[in-house]
Amino acid sequence: MSQQLAYAMVGRRSFLALAGGTVLGLAACSPQTGTVARSETVGKLPSGAPPPDTKLSVAVRTTRLQLKPSGLDKEVPFKVSEWPNLNAGPDIIQGFRARSIDLAANAGIPPIQANAIGVDAKIVAVQVRNEPIYVFATAPGSSLTDVADFRGKKIAFSQGQAQGVVVLRALKKAGLSNDDVELVALPSTQFLTALQSGQVDVAPLAEPTLTKYLDQYGKDGARAVTTDVVDLLVVLWAPTDVLNDPAKAAAVRSFIPVWARGQVWAWEHTDQWIDTYYVKDQGVTEEDGARIVASLRAPTFPVSWDKAIAWEQETADLMAEGGFVPEQDVTGLFDRRFEGLAATAVPARYRETS
Numbered sequence: 249m250s251q252q253l254a255y256a257m258v259g260r261r262s263f264l265a266l267a268g269g270t271v272l273g274l275a276a277c278s279p280q281t282g283t284v285a286r287s288e289t290v291g292k293l294p295s296g297a298p299p300p301d302t303k304l305s306v307a308v309r310t311t312r313l314q315l316k317p318s319g320l321d322k323e324v325p326f327k328v329s330e331w332p333n334l335n336a337g338p339d340i341i342q343g344f345r346a347r348s349i350d351l352a353a354n355a356g357i358p359p360i361q362a363n364a365i366g367v368d369a370k371i372v373a374v375q376v377r378n379e380p381i382y383v384f385a386t387a388p389g390s391s392l393t394d395v396a397d398f399r400g401k402k403i404a405f406s407q408g409q410a411q412g413v414v415v416l417r418a419l420k421k422a423g424l425s426n427d428d429v430e431l432v433a434l435p436s437t438q439f440l441t442a443l444q445s446g447q448v449d450v451a452p453l454a455e456p457t458l459t460k461y462l463d464q465y466g467k468d469g470a471r472a473v474t475t476d477v478v479d480l481l482v483v484l485w486a487p488t489d490v491l492n493d494p495a496k497a498a499a500v501r502s503f504i505p506v507w508a509r510g511q512v513w514a515w516e517h518t519d520q521w522i523d524t525y526y527v528k529d530q531g532v533t534e535e536d537g538a539r540i541v542a543s544l545r546a547p548t549f550p551v552s553w554d555k556a557i558a559w560e561q562e563t564a565d566l567m568a569e570g571g572f573v574p575e576q577d578v579t580g581l582f583d584r585r586f587e588g589l590a591a592t593a594v595p596a597r598y599r600e601t602s
Contacts, residue, residue: 287368289491293585298498303329306503307340307352308484313524314510317517323506326499336436338408341367344487351490351500353507355410356481356556359581360564364573370491370583373484373504373590374556375511376548376600380478382414382452385461387443388468392450395422395475398429404439404451405431407572410479411439411452416566417477418452426570443470455540456532463536480559491583504586505593511547512594549591550600553582 304326306312312331315321332349334340337358343349344367351372362369386392392401395418406412419426432448439451440461450473453461462470484507490496514521518541526537550556560578568575591599 287488289370289488289583293501294494294498297325298495302326302495302499304350304499305330305348307332307334307349309333311507311510313529314513317520317524318510318513320506320510325502336409338435344369351486353484355479356483356560356563357410357413358408359485360567360573361408363576363581368488369485370488371483371485371581372500372583372586374550374553375482376480376550379545380476381454382479383458384450384473385443385453385458386450386471387446388465388470390449392473399424401449402430402432404434404442404448406434406436409436411436413563414452414477414479416570418475456526456530459532459536481556504589508549508590508593512598515546547598548600549594549598551588551591553587557582
């Protein structure tokens with residue numbers, strides 16, 4: 249059976265799409281009521297450098313690309329054994345389960361989804377984005393111009409990724425229920441194919457994918473439907489057993505400032521970053537890269553995680569309300585031993601203090 253057919257056959261209340269490997273059985277068997285249990289990290293956070301032979305597999309592609317041009321490669325006091333080129337939440341969850349990834353960057357929803365199926369991991373760093381990054385792209389020939397027009401339409405939906413929450417929040421804000429639309433279960437890697445083929449009427453896309461899609465299909469009537477729905481969080485997270493290893497916990501601790509400073513470097517060196525990331529890595533034109541960067545805001549790292557935890561709880565409640573995950577208290581998803589490390593690593597103008 250093809251992966252795409254498998255996704256289509258799984259109901260919205262029981263699927264977890266994991267590109268490159270599925271854990272559909274676990275998701276289908278997970279309880280839909282009650283609070284999910286998780287283990288806690290133990291011991292104080294190591295304050296010194298990790299032992300020189302410490303290794304981590306780190307799935308944070310942007311940091312990898314920032315290290316050399318920024319000079320931050322000299323500030324990584326451990327060996328990165330591998331840089332998996334993975335960023336979708338389901339892929340990362342699968343990597344955590346397989347013990348092939350030690351640290352990753354994602355949006356806020358993958359930790360909620362991981363917790364729902366018993367993958368024990370913690371958030372160790374937080375960046376907040378107070379502006380929308382996802383736009384709803386329509387299929388070629390579509391007449392859709394507003395989220396209110398989505399009633400009765402097929403919407404690409406990935407339960408374990410940020411795009412899924414953007415869909416749920418946008419529908420709720422427009423006064424539509426999940427039953428007013430058809431949520432088509434797909435991993436985000438298949439959103440473009442689904443749009444192009446007419447399998448879905450609309451899908452949430454981020455840059456630079458949005459630009460590349462509209463450049464190709466705008467002439468055929470594909471368009472962008474914007475909303476003010478915010479996907480607030482970017483997080484670094486790691487399996488709990490990694491954080492309970494003193495050497496690896498020290499390595500994670502040392503990586504967080506590098507990650508935060510890399511984001512700031514990219515913001516302050518836009519020409520280099522456009523060439524390094526958007527042009528050479530993502531395959532868009534220099535002009536489109538410049539336009540995308542101009543639409544962004546400076547990276548912001550919160551000193552306190554209270555706002556992030558509240559937003560994460562609201563997201564978990566929304567997912568539970570739709571029957572996608574069990575009810576859960578998200579406070580245990582945050583390892584507050586690491587709180588504020590990213591914020592204190594960057595200049596004050598990149599910190600959020602409220």
